[in-house]
Amino acid sequence: MRDVAVLAGVSPATVSRVVNDERYIRPETRYAVERAITELGFHRNELARGLRPGQTTETVALLIEDPANPFWSGVTRGAEETARRHQHMLVVGSTGQRFEQERDLLRDLVRRRVDGLLVTPTAHDHVDLHAELARWAPMVFIDRVPQGVPADSVVLDNYGGAREAVAHLTAQGRRRIGYIGGDPAVFTGADRLAGYRRAVEDAGLGYDPVLVSLDNHTVEAARAAATALLDGPAAADAIFADNNRICVGVLHAVAGRDEVGVAGFDDLELVDLLPRPVPLVTYDTVELGRRAAELLFGRIAGETGPTTQVLLPTRLVLRGGRGR
Structure with a gap:
């Protein structure tokens, strides 16, 4: 924390206030501290925990578009079962396919120090936001291909x-x-x-x-x-x-x-x-959530290397036709 303070030109106490998201901090001060954190290669969560490696909140988050869509019930089930096997709790938030809601949810979850994020980004181009958040916690995309973001993904064919x-x-x-x-x-x-x-x-x-x-x-x-x-x-x-x-x-x-x-x-x-x-x-859909969560827990455990894209197969099935 002292190194961050020196680079940002502030006191260690100010760094602590920024990483804990306290109020009444000037925007230019917050920017200087966050820039120093990034340049030094620290994770904001590590600073908030006193830079003690290995600590965990035992919580991961899943951001979905619409909880009323049956698609997401299967994805959630697969992710939750996997999280439980890894002794983690899964927190679910809904974006409603609205960029502002997604942005606020992501930032709030990072402030709450979740260990990782499973996301299905909205349609709009906001690569900078995801690139920023990926520095603080591992992130895996579900049924989306990351653009300019160092993240794994699981997509359907x-x-x-x-x-x-x-x-x-x-x-x-x-x-x-x-x-x-x-x-x-x-x-x-x-x-x-x-x-x-x-x-x-x-x-x-x-x-x-x-x-x-x-x-x-x-x-x-x-x-x-x-x-x-x-x-x-x-x-x-x-x-x-x-x-x-x-x-x-x-x-x-x-x-x-x-x-x-x-x-x-x-x-x-x-x-x-x-x-x-x-x-x-x-x-x-259960496998979709399960595979994404497994990739996430691999990154949480410290796996490095190139990002991975998993392509899940689809199947054409003839349904209906009752009585024919």
């Missing part, structure tokens, strides 16, 4: 899964396949759109942007988008939905239109009760 699902539709003779997605800036959405595009091009259909509808974030928005693709100039004869919420909206739109094909990414609750068969891209 979003590209391959989407390509396989759309290829299934083309094999059925579909020729006007619509795509309904969410935020195109999100890594998963961009990869799934690329998989869709490759599949229609492989089938010799060509990529038609008229058949693509993006920025749909609710069931109702997806329903309206699907109706527009079916009844408008696009004249779609099938639709690929790039997530479970969008797929629900699409299924509402095609109710009573048995001639329209539907495929989706993500499993759906109660989908087996549907009268129509629906091919869905499925995967093991």
